[in-house]
Amino acid sequence: MTKTINLTLKVWRQQGPKDKGRFETYHAKNISTDMSFLEMLDVVNDQLTIDDKEPIAFDHDCREGICGMCGCVVNGRAHGAEKGTTLCQLHMRHFDNGDTIAIEPFRAMAFKAIKDLAVDRSALDKIIQAGGYVSVNTGGAQDANAILVPQEVADLAMDAAQCIGCGACVAACPNASAMLFTSAKVSQLALLPQGMPEAAKRALNMVRTMDELGFGNCTNERECEAECPKEISITNIARLNREYLNAGFFSRSI
Amino acid sequence: MALDAKIPGGPISEKWDRHRFELKLVNPANKRKFDVIVVGTGLAGGSASASLAELGYNVKTFCIQDSPRRAHSISAQGGINAAKNYPNDGDSIWRLFYDTVKGGDFRAREANVYRLAQVSNDIIDQCVAQGIPFARDYGGLLDNRSFGGAQVSRTFYARGQTGQQLLLGAYSAMMRQVAAGKVQMFPRREMLDVVVVDGHAKGIVARNLISGEIERHAADAVVLCTGGYGNVFFLSTNAMASNVTAAYRAYKKGAFFANPCFTQIHPTCIPVHGTYQSKLTLMSESLRNDGRVWVPKNQGDNRKPDQIPESERDYFLERKYPSFGNLVPRDVASRNAKEQCDIGKGVGETGHAVYLDFADAINRDGRDVIEKKYGNLFQMYEKIMAENPYEAPMMIYPAIHYTMGGLWVDYNLMSNVPGLFVLGEANFSDHGANRLGASALMQGLADGYFVLPYTIGGYLTGTPKADVTTGHKAFDESEKQVTDGINRMLAIDGKRTVDDFHKTLGHIMWDYCGMARTNEGLAMAQTMIQELRAEFWENVRVPGNTADFNQSLERAGRVADFLEFGELMIIDALARQESCGGHFNEKFETEEHEALRDDDNFCHVAAWEHTGDGQEPEFHKEPLVFENVKLTQRSYK
Ligand SMILES: Cc1cc2nc3c(=O)[nH]c(=O)nc-3n(C[C@H](O)[C@H](O)[C@H](O)COP(=O)(O)OP(=O)(O)OC[C@H]3O[C@@H](n4cnc5c(N)ncnc54)[C@H](O)[C@@H]3O)c2cc1C
Ligand code: SF4
């Protein structure tokens, strides 16, 4: 049943990358428990606008958990405490009347601050540019059914391919590593016959780029898996490591 | 101005081959001398950017989001069509072509649709080669399912995230070209004007959404892949940043807008539940393969669904359309749901919902099978509604989902402004008055991978190269216009928020230009929009300033365009005195409440030309000629 609650928000406000930033307190009143977290922020922003204050900047687009654009740290948890949920799909029914909620941006060395809760995650695109693809041009592909792919393999590849590139894994990791993100793409393509030929090289290049961009190392903290809204498994990291070792071997042998 | 669609001659099945042969080729060494701007990175823009770059063109690509991977295409769920006929159930290129023309209620251009069906198979081959993990059967072959409005299984899918996987495929291909230095990516940019020099599109003016800087970019051709305008209704299944701005500003620069009143209402969305709601969530219509739609037989029956016995349920789609049942096209399913609710049989707290019930499918196939097919959709439903759809039927209601109208393009996908191409949902070309499920993904990728890479060459070789730089006075004028518009909005300092105006506009559009329209309602809505627009320019409050990351300002610009564009939709709806597909005027219906077309007078594309602010647009007609498909009354009985 729908009911309404009142909340106190401590929101990170930061004018830009040069500003130091600080928490500001706001009161969110009469929030319907059927609202999503972002709709709650919309209500707060409407009030700020009317009160002649600057609304809180935050990224979002699809609002259905698939584009990966939204994401903040809510009470210390990336995308909030609900398992397998993006911030846009987190509903206010998971909060109680009178709660205080702390809202901060995803923080990592490789994510530059933009404003308030919005950060620059273009480093994730750069990791993909380093090899997150199969090197085929448009046109001339053989019939789609020419190569059979066992159903289990296709399913495993799909599990990994579901990554939405939100960066929560990075924000959750004590080392700000992007290993879960990187391994998801490496796994998807290494599992499928189409991606296999480049698998080792891909792993090597993507991990190298990840390091260069200032993401940390993976020391098996498993925070990434716990916070990932798409429940990407860390077994993908093991698969990446295998490909990576192969690559080392491979590069020595040429 | 005469609208020449430049449809090649010859039999329909040979037109595209013949055209490709006749198009002049750009010498490989010359391709690198051409710069092409692509605006948008959805399926259309992503695939076009990658393919053009692979051919050797210098591509500059723009998108609003922080990464090209986040374009609205990402949220498509159900699947993508192709005429592969893998299941051996009687599909063919001809049948896909026929179904699309008929599904579009005979308001699409035959030649374009045929080409779409022809290249559909190449798309699947391409996507598999890219490593897209489509669903497979036990033998490792690609799996297919049937999808809204089709009697054959021609839909390929990747769980409930087909759009995501296809988009990531196109995105990856594009990232490969970024790494190769052939695509230069400009994320967090909003295109605010097309720059036209001597009648040809030669660049764009865009706002850097982080710094607020107005940037100029010149090129030899501009390709708009900026998606649909469903957000004119405020509540829709579109992503929040989906807009009409790019297309509308091109319209103001001379590009014709075709059939703007053709909008699609999707039957299976999660119902509206509060005024704070910011968007509607689609439940893929693949659910209609296994879910059965029903309402209580008796008005006002508010027992819980499990307490309503079989004999007191009305499976109204199965009853009215025995051969298609729950799989009737979207417009038919939507209108019927509305009709049931209008006569007081709707369910749920608001009465604006019908049931979509999986109990029979779960009994028949087992929960595992259903979970495998729709797991993520069920989960999404539960997250939003806090109700378990494995146990209680889902509640659904129609919502705005897709826009068939768009910028007018010829067979080459070029608008009437030479050098300005339009791809994907942003053009009007292939779906007529109603789009079939799983055909938008197909069209976006067809346009970007397999059509534009050929046709743009024809334009570039056939046009003397004019090296326009960003110092040209046309850029000065565009930039000034854009800057003035922004400053004017910021200076108003009124009392109502941008969203508040947007919501009001949305209500007007939904009530009078939505699922069912009347001439009186439309006329009234036109006045209401004019008044709302006038108020916007006096009373909107846009906080902050322009040299900043200012999301209110972004939205304000989009809503300002919607406030003009909404009126254009209404003008178009009023001009089309017939019903067809998604355009349903209550004055024109069959005895069975189906859309009643008037082929003698309205078998045409209505293309509108901007004639100046506040002035009536000028109507242009492209007659539609059907040589291969016989015009019939659509029937799904
Ligand atoms: C929820 C949902 C489910 C769907 N499911 C299916 C399905 O199962 N099968 C199917 O076939 N179709 C489906 N569709 C329809 C289909 O997803 C869309 O029609 C299609 O993806 C549109 O692709 P596009 O490339 O034309 O545009 P979009 O994907 O909308 O991309 C638009 C791009 O343009 C950019 N842009 C827009 N304006 C500007 C500007 N002013 N400046 C700079 N950049 C700009 C955006 O940033 C974005 O990159 C679905 C649609 C929705 C809403
Ligand atoms: S792995 Fe998970 S948390 Fe990391 S980017 Fe992908 S979806 Fe987000």
Ligand code: FES
């Ligand atoms: S807004 Fe798209 S995932 Fe949250």
